[in-house]
Amino acid sequence: MMEAIQAAIDTVEHECGVRVLYAAESGSRAWGFASPDSDYDVRFVYAHPRDWYVSVFEQRDVIERMLPGDLDVSGWDLRKALRLSSKCNLAFNEWFGSPIVYRQDEAFAADIRAVNEACFQPARALYHYLSMARGTYADYLGSEQVRIKKLFYFLRPILGCRWIEQARTQPPTRFAELVAAPWVSDEERGWIAAIEARKAVAKEGDLEGVPDWLRQWMVGGIEHFQRIGASLANRADVDPQVLDHVLRKWSKDAAA
Structure with a gap:
């Protein structure tokens, strides 16, 4: 299954012209109480080259693949992910706490975890x-x-x-x-x-x-x-410039 997951990530990058910065297991397998027949729920964050974000009309920001072998592969574009993180999206936070990581740029993962912590409510x-x-x-x-x-x-x-x-x-x-x-x-x-x-x-x-x-x-x-x-008190909203910095940093050479 690991080979199938890596191949699926490679295919997404090739077909969509993106770079997958982080991919991990989500759901019951990540939680630690999957059944033998549980699906594989692979969730990822990807980035386009920076020019993709300079567009009059926003384009689709989700990639989804249902593959044989109970393999569900889906991901969010970096800008969408940062917007959701700013609202304390708990599903997204859980991706970055998953014990089963399939692919990651460690510096990117560290940046996102810092954003998630700052945005936690x-x-x-x-x-x-x-x-x-x-x-x-x-x-x-x-x-x-x-x-x-x-x-x-x-x-x-x-x-x-x-x-x-x-x-x-x-x-x-x-x-x-x-x-x-x-x-x-x-x-x-x-x-x-x-x-x-x-x-x-x-x-x-x-x-x-x-x-x-x-x-x-x-x-x-x-x-x-x-x-x-x-x-329980909520924290103040995160500075948008922090989010913009992460977007610019990781979209610059996304397809390289």
Whole structure:
């Protein structure tokens, strides 16, 4: 699969006349709890030569490829990526925390991580992850029997909320790092590890009951973060000149 991913990135660069500056895995494989049949979700940032950005009408700023072998390859143009970063786009932030990196210019990745950090908005980020947790609970975890995998689609964002509450920074992309945080108790780590062990041997559609104590923990987490979200101060908007500098720097010789 690695060869297929590298070939797909090379093809994008050749066919579109761009330079892929960063490409990484997104979704469940990056989070650390993929199923054996999970898709490969490759996300990337690319840049055109600078003249492409000097145009009366803006052009398409997304490249998408659905390839055989459950390979989903898609990316954002650098200008689009910077605009979204300026609004604290959490999906984009997670790309740059992915433990599975397929291609990167290290200096570029460092520049983007600095921008992402400067643009991080704790309250907005907390509400993003809270919405994910609340939606997963409402859609998949309200019944007596639930799919084990869906528990992790709740646990990851709710622990992301706790990270933001405590650290005021972007939560790690890897679920294991969220669980290892000092504000997660040994008791919580213990029962999370037990659920992970059951998931490792379960089939995709296997169901299990949710004990009352776990349901109370999930509902309590939702209520707590809904209550404190408004108290998290947002940072001031980033200087647009910082974003412009990154765009000019990395679009200058993008096709070289």
